[in-house]
Amino acid sequence: MKSNTGKRYMAEFKRDAVAWALSSEKTFTGLARDLGGSPERLLGWVRQAKIDRGESPAGALTTVEREELVRLRRKVREQEATIDVLGEATAFVAQNRTR
CATH class of the missing domain: 1.20.5 (Single alpha-helices involved in coiled-coils or other helix-helix interfaces)
Incomplete structure (x- = not known):
């Protein structure tokens, strides 16, 4: 049975995955497969990293x-x-x- 809380990833893993996604020529699907996660999750991490760097629309947290x-x-x-x-x-x- 699948857990309701989902899989948790350490901040360092997320940071490295985002850096790899931003510097790679691979698709999010290919990168996510290599990392063992979903493309949607990886895309979410990349979007949040951009928000944290101030590269986002106004109002994003x-x-x-x-x-x-x-x-x-x-x-x-x-x-x-x-x-x-x-x-x-x-x-x-x-x-x-x-x-």
Whole structure:
């Protein structure tokens, strides 16, 4: 059975694969086959590397910005869960005070 998380690649491997893709005459399909991955994944790495170097359209998020966005979204979810618990606790206390 295939994992939902997918295959993880180390940053150094990605960096080397992107450098090879940008300097090679091979197609993404051929390079991906040699690397043991998919052409779509390799293309995604190349696109992200270009964004990180500032070679992208306005509004594209760099890797650092994406990581920060993920971190902040996680923090918001945690804070929302805390607010929900506090709201329930407040309602419970208020209900029990009137008894």
